[in-house]
Amino acid sequence: xxxxxxxxxxxxxxxxxxxxxxxxxxxxxxxxxxxxxxxxxxxxxxxxxxxxxxxxxxxxxxxxxxxxxxxxxxxxxxxxxxxxxxxxxxxxxxxxxxxxxxxxxxxxxxxxxxxxxxxxxxxxxxxxxxxxxxxxxxxxxxxxxxxxxxxxxxxxxxxxxxxxxxxxxxxxxxxxxxxxxxxxxxxxxxxxxxxxxxxxxxxxxxxxxxxxxxxxxxxxxxxxxxxxxxxxxxxxxxxxxxxxxxxxxxxxxxxxxxxxxxxxxxxxxxxxxxxxxxxxxxxxxxxxxxxxxxxxxxxxxxxxxxxxxxxxxxxxxxxxxxxxxxxxxxxxxxxxxxxxx
Amino acid sequence: xxxxxxxxxxxxxxxxxxxxxxxxxxxxxxxxxxxxxxxxxxxxxxxxxxxxxxxxxxxxxxxxxxxxxxxxxxxxxxxxxxxxxxxxxxxxxxxxxxxxxxxxxxxxxxxxxxxxxxxxxxxxxxxxxxxxxxxxxxxxxxxxxxxxxxxxxxxxxxxxxxxxxxxxxxxxxxxxxxxxxxxxxxxxxxxxxxxxxxxxxxxxxxxxxxxxxxxxxxxxxxxxxxxxxxxxxxxxxxxxxxxxxxxxxxxxxxxxxxxxxxxxxxxxxxxxxxxxxxxxxxxxxxxxxxxxxxxxxxxxxxxxxxxxxxxxxxxxxxxxxxxxxxxxxxxxxxxxxxxxx
DNA sequence: GTTAGCACTCTCTATTAGTGAGTGCTAATT
DNA sequence: AATTAGCACTCACTAATAGAGAGTGCTAAC
Numbered sequence: 001x002x003x004x005x006x007x008x009x010x011x012x013x014x015x016x017x018x019x020x021x022x023x024x025x026x027x028x029x030x031x032x033x034x035x036x037x038x039x040x041x042x043x044x045x046x047x048x049x050x051x052x053x054x055x056x057x058x059x060x061x062x063x064x065x066x067x068x069x070x071x072x073x074x075x076x077x078x079x080x081x082x083x084x085x086x087x088x089x090x091x092x093x094x095x096x097x098x099x100x101x102x103x104x105x106x107x108x109x110x111x112x113x114x115x116x117x118x119x120x121x122x123x124x125x126x127x128x129x130x131x132x133x134x135x136x137x138x139x140x141x142x143x144x145x146x147x148x149x150x151x152x153x154x155x156x157x158x159x160x161x162x163x164x165x166x167x168x169x170x171x172x173x174x175x176x177x178x179x180x181x182x183x184x185x186x187x188x189x190x191x192x193x194x195x196x197x198x199x200x201x202x203x204x205x206x207x208x209x210x211x212x213x214x215x216x217x218x219x220x221x222x223x224x225x226x227x228x229x230x231x232x233x234x235x236x237x238x239x240x241x242x243x244x245x246x247x248x249x250x251x252x253x254x255x256x257x258x259x260x261x262x263x264x265x266x267x268x269x270x271x272x273x274x275x276x277x278x279x280x281x282x283x284x285x286x287x288x289x290x291x292x293x294x295x296x297x298x299x300x301x302x303x304x305x306x307x308x309x310x311x312x313x314x315x316x317x318x319x320x321x322x323x324x325x326x327x328x329x330x331x332x333x334x335x336x337x338x339x340x341x
Numbered sequence: 342x343x344x345x346x347x348x349x350x351x352x353x354x355x356x357x358x359x360x361x362x363x364x365x366x367x368x369x370x371x372x373x374x375x376x377x378x379x380x381x382x383x384x385x386x387x388x389x390x391x392x393x394x395x396x397x398x399x400x401x402x403x404x405x406x407x408x409x410x411x412x413x414x415x416x417x418x419x420x421x422x423x424x425x426x427x428x429x430x431x432x433x434x435x436x437x438x439x440x441x442x443x444x445x446x447x448x449x450x451x452x453x454x455x456x457x458x459x460x461x462x463x464x465x466x467x468x469x470x471x472x473x474x475x476x477x478x479x480x481x482x483x484x485x486x487x488x489x490x491x492x493x494x495x496x497x498x499x500x501x502x503x504x505x506x507x508x509x510x511x512x513x514x515x516x517x518x519x520x521x522x523x524x525x526x527x528x529x530x531x532x533x534x535x536x537x538x539x540x541x542x543x544x545x546x547x548x549x550x551x552x553x554x555x556x557x558x559x560x561x562x563x564x565x566x567x568x569x570x571x572x573x574x575x576x577x578x579x580x581x582x583x584x585x586x587x588x589x590x591x592x593x594x595x596x597x598x599x600x601x602x603x604x605x606x607x608x609x610x611x612x613x614x615x616x617x618x619x620x621x622x623x624x625x626x627x628x629x630x631x632x633x634x635x636x637x638x639x640x641x642x643x644x645x646x647x648x649x650x651x652x653x654x655x656x657x658x659x660x661x662x663x664x665x666x667x668x669x670x671x672x673x674x675x676x677x678x679x680x681x682x
Numbered sequence: 683g684t685t686a687g688c689a690c691t692c693t694c695t696a697t698t699a700g701t702g703a704g705t706g707c708t709a710a711t712t
Numbered sequence: 713a714a715t716t717a718g719c720a721c722t723c724a725c726t727a728a729t730a731g732a733g734a735g736t737g738c739t740a741a742c
Contacts, residue, residue, distance in 0.1 A: 024704085026703065026704050026705085027704075027705080028703080028704075029703085029704095038716090039715070039716050039717080040704095040716090041706095041715070041717070042714085042715055042716070044704090044705070044706075045706095045714095045715090048705090058704095058705090059724095060722085060723060060724070061704090061706095061722055062703075062705060062721080062722040062723045063703080063704065063705085063722095063723075064703080064704060102488075102506075103503070103504060136484070137482060137484070139480065139482055141478060141492075143477070143478070143494065147443075149494065151480075151482075151492060151502070153482070153484060153490065161492070161502070162444070163443040163444060235601075237597070238594060238597045238598050238601055241594040247590060249582065249588060249590065249593070252593070253579060256578070256579045256582075256597065257579050260578065260579055365735085367734060367735050367736085368735075368736080369734080369735075370734085370735095379684075379685090380684070380685050380686080381735095382684070382687095382737095383683085383684055383685070385735090385736070385737075386683095386684085389736090389737080399735095399736090400693095401691085401692060401693075402690095402692065402735090402736070403690080403692040403693075403734075404691095404692075404693075404734080404735065404736085405734080405735060405736090
């Protein structure tokens, strides 16, 4: 069966209406509300076809239709027109506040708040990946007899301080030498580059300082990467209570449980590199608890390099237009702010 | 009216039963379940008295009684016997895991998990107060033309790195001098001590390095304090869904909203110094949204100095005995672990 | 002072009936 | 041949009703 123009028009009307009302849409109310130029009976026939094609579905025999995941997918890919300017001015205002934050953590947390405030859904902001960040400075400091603190400062504003055990025999002098060496060699490189280079030539050059250093460094970088890979900022989790589809305690609970597990969340919004929008609708999500949710993700970058992600998660009946618009603007904002640092 | 022994016995039975069942307790079922040696009719009379005295209340005329906040208060202060050893072995096991964490953040987060897991309520762990921590080391590092990174390492394992703007005229040499001076003067002192001392003699001694430093330092310490004063670790927020009294969407929502606002939470569990248990029951809480909750708080310490707090928040119908027992053990555990660092 | 007996209260759970929005089919209309 | 009007039918939702069960308070007996 072909998707005629009229079918598309009707499908779009159904989705628009359902996104707004969360109520199954009937043929009569559809013809009343939208200027489709045909009678409810005709709409009914078309709806029947659309259902057969899998774009909409009926909760029960005598109810109206609601969009299926496939329907939303079509809408998102073909029908939706993005109002790129939703909340433009108000977001601009927030931008000025954001610029004030010197600390990256605060910037990320506040960004997350802004996202959930403007979309009214739950937002997830992923911190810059250490892997993609360029090293700006390393400092090593002895803490006690046997522990050492490494301080990594990157161009993305990430500051990490992993602790390590070091042999008591290592002198302050050695630490300084190593520190100087690391700074000289690796400042400006990404961790990815450092990791590959390390395997090649670090061994040779560092062996002269201290043999344990060679064992220490790879672990050092590895720890660093692990830590920040799960660093995410959540905001607006309780917004789901605003949606009738989560007015069921079991569903609300399952969603909030999902949001309490940082590990599952990061599975849900797998890292992506493209700066386009990634939309995952309902059953397209791999994780069971998120099969009734949609996730829109975009990225933010520094020096043409994608470094982190911004996501919004809400019911499949999500206002995709607006979410995309807000995400786009906030992403642009982040890019600007990071550049100015 | 006097609180006779029999009245106390009955009150205790009511509270015990209600904590377990969450159902209003009737005279008949009470006499069946507990060996009170009197008939339901007698119990009814006593209950009537207890209600008049304000220890219990009736949800409606023909229902059983439930404890009032005043009743819980009496129970907690006088009746309850604490099973100090609840989950003793299993908590001991967790202790071994906890000891492995080198980073304070992980320790705190995991502690929070342990608390919510064993109590089945929501737990809040407050990070050590910077104010009460002793400075172990300071490092200053120039980040760019105009920004500086200060690294504070304290005896509690807290590592903070606030950013500051510094005038471009300040040289690397100056930073080192300041750094050395700060280390020499203040290592081993608490921030409280540093703050008072600074007002007195810092001015004179540091003025010789650079006049802007004098302006910089107080701000530096202040920032530091602010940051960590709101650092808290939450866990088990969704446990609230396990309790019938929160089976109401509005209530669950209001609780979870409360838990999303870090600021309000820290108001709720005001800092305390005593290492005893602080229990705040229902209406005793100042914040509206928490009037149906109880909060049990204790502290953890290092070198006889209280540095942080452990809290558990749940419905007023809380298993106070167990919560106190678990909190006590976990607190002891934290003390041990921190001491060994 | 304690207890048995009893009428009364109030919530909770089905059950029932009525309402309304919506569908699908058929036959008439364009 | 496509569209539409008409109509019987379906099903969720709401409100009303009845009955069961747990509990109370009062009175009178022990």
